[in-house]
Amino acid sequence: MPLLFRNRLERKAARIQDPVERLRYLRRHSRTRPWRLRKLPLVSAGLLLVCLLIPGFRALSTKPRDPSRVAEIPPVPADSVDIFTNVWLVEQKGETEVYSNGLRIDDHYAVSNQKRVSYPVYRLGAIDAEQPELRTDPAGIVYHTTESDQVDFQADQNTRLKYVGQNVLTYVQKNHSYHFLIDRFGRVYRLVQESDVANHAGFSIWADRSVLYVNLNASFLGIAFETQTLHQEDLPSANPAQIHAARILTEMLRAKYHVSEANCVTHAQVSVNPDRMLVGYHTDWAGNFPFRDVGLRDNYTVPPPSITAFGFNYDPVFVHATGVRIWEGVALAEEQLRSDAIARGIPVSRYRSVLREKYQQIIETLKAASDAEEHNHGI
Numbered sequence: 001m002p003l004l005f006r007n008r009l010e011r012k013a014a015r016i017q018d019p020v021e022r023l024r025y026l027r028r029h030s031r032t033r034p035w036r037l038r039k040l041p042l043v044s045a046g047l048l049l050v051c052l053l054i055p056g057f058r059a060l061s062t063k064p065r066d067p068s069r070v071a072e073i074p075p076v077p078a079d080s081v082d083i084f085t086n087v088w089l090v091e092q093k094g095e096t097e098v099y100s101n102g103l104r105i106d107d108h109y110a111v112s113n114q115k116r117v118s119y120p121v122y123r124l125g126a127i128d129a130e131q132p133e134l135r136t137d138p139a140g141i142v143y144h145t146t147e148s149d150q151v152d153f154q155a156d157q158n159t160r161l162k163y164v165g166q167n168v169l170t171y172v173q174k175n176h177s178y179h180f181l182i183d184r185f186g187r188v189y190r191l192v193q194e195s196d197v198a199n200h201a202g203f204s205i206w207a208d209r210s211v212l213y214v215n216l217n218a219s220f221l222g223i224a225f226e227t228q229t230l231h232q233e234d235l236p237s238a239n240p241a242q243i244h245a246a247r248i249l250t251e252m253l254r255a256k257y258h259v260s261e262a263n264c265v266t267h268a269q270v271s272v273n274p275d276r277m278l279v280g281y282h283t284d285w286a287g288n289f290p291f292r293d294v295g296l297r298d299n300y301t302v303p304p305p306s307i308t309a310f311g312f313n314y315d316p317v318f319v320h321a322t323g324v325r326i327w328e329g330v331a332l333a334e335e336q337l338r339s340d341a342i343a344r345g346i347p348v349s350r351y352r353s354v355l356r357e358k359y360q361q362i363i364e365t366l367k368a369a370s371d372a373e374e375h376n377h378g379i
Contacts, residue, residue: 008245009054011050011172021171029181031035036205036308040295042101059373062141062318064207064229073088075083077183077188080259082254082261083310084254084255084258085098085101085251085254085255086100086255087101087103087248087251087252087255088255093187094109095108095110097253099248099250099268101248101251101378102189102248103245103248103249104187105180105186105188105189106187106188106189106190106251107190107248107362108122108189109169109170109173109189109190110190110191110192110193111173111176111191111192111193111289112192112193112196112303113176113192113193113196113198113199114196114197115195115196115197116136116138116195116196116197117133117136117220118130118135118136119133119136119218119219119263120133120134120137120214121133121134121136121139121211121212121213121219121368122211122212122214122362123212123214124207124210124211124309125199125264127212127309127358127362129358129361129364129365130365133211135219136334137256138194138219138220138221138253138259139208139213139219139220139258139262139263139324140208140213140216140220140221140259140260140261140263140265141220141221141222141250141253141254141263141264141272142200142201142204142216142220142221142222142223142263142265142266142267142270143223143224143225143246143264143266143267143268143285143289144178144200144222144223144224144225144266144284144285145224145225145227145228145229145237145267145284145285146168146172146181146224146225146226146228147173147228147229147284148164148168148226148228149164150164150227151164151309153184153239159263161184161185163184165184165185165226168181168183168226169181169189169191172191172224175194175199176197176198176199176221177191177193177198177199177200177222177224178191178192178198178200178222178223179191179193179200179221179222179226179241180196180221180222180223180249181196181222181223181224181225181226181244182223182224182225182226182238182246182249183242184226184227184239184241184242185241186239186241186242186244186245187245188245188249197217197218197300198217198221198222199217200216200217200220200224200247200267201215201216201217201220201222201270201271202215202217202271203215203271203272203274203281203305204216204217204220204270204271204296205272205275205305205309205310205312205343206220206263206264206265206269206270206271206305207271207305207309208260208262209260209262212303212305214359214362214363214366215366216270219299220263220270221253221257223246223249223250225237225242225246226242227239227242228309229283229285229288229321230287230288230311232245235288236288236289236290236293237288238290243290243293243294246294247293247294247295250264250294250295250296251295255329257372259331261295261297261299262299262302264291264294264296264299265299265302266284266286266299267282267284267290268280268282268283268284268285268286268287268318268321268326269285269299269302269304269326270306271283271374272306272312274359274363277311277312277356278312278313278314278318279304279306279307279312279313279314280314280315280317280318280321280322282319282320283322286318286321286322286323286326286367287300287321287322288323299329300328300329301329301332302327302329302332303329303330303332303333303336304329304330304333306351307333307334307337308333308340309355309358309359310355310356310359311351311352311354311356311359312359313338313352313354313357314330314357320345337351
């Protein structure tokens, strides 16, 4: 990209006061000139940093808080009240369940895995690695994409569509990858029993009004769409049949376990790389999940607790994958981290290190507990 043209693009973008509109402007131009796409992550990251340094840009209040308190996640707005649809099991015949909202679940591929006996959560404002609270019921839902090979969704490809779908089902069942999978035709399959742990979230972090969740395999249910992520696109990566299936499956699970909207999130929002202390280790549904169409509020606006509570960072790869929609939450998280550091009278870098130490304490405690459990089972 010519330096002169790049400077002109950046000057025009800098005149756009709203940071989300500024990033949308950059993305729009990246579509029309492919050579710009390679530069977009670095330009976007730089512009976000600029907007956070602008004196007039304040996503959150910088009013000093009690320095003795650890970082807190901004509460869900008071007018955001969870409403649970009344959904019940109508009948169960053979390997099929039918629910009152039209949901049909195929249990042909359902298998057992490690039982969800209990899992730890950590109180916001009083995070104690040694004394977590233990819970047993699923607290949330993580939405995934299989990132499997995609056949054109056309009638003349019906045989191949079914063949590929069958292979995907077999693979994810074998690996206990998710609790549910929604195939290209909108059919819902149960893969791992809801009472068990699925291997869907690995190292992951999320928080609701009161507690932090770390490593969401046990605490959250995993729903996967048979699709590939379409980066830098406004349209969702799933087709209408899949979106409808996700809506009624989500309705059923939220009604059954009283899962809050705040805890219905995408894999990209919760995934982290603990070795490099970066968010977005996985980027499926990083920016175009159809929250509204699935009957949920848009959680892309929520500051990722991996940043605010544990000091994680992010890189241009994650920036590029998110497009525009997740940036509001990321910008809010960075601003909150900065405000918390100011309230404590320490540099942001030092405060980030303090938060990271808290995360490492939790991970070490969890690993020790896991090792002890394996040892006891081996005796």
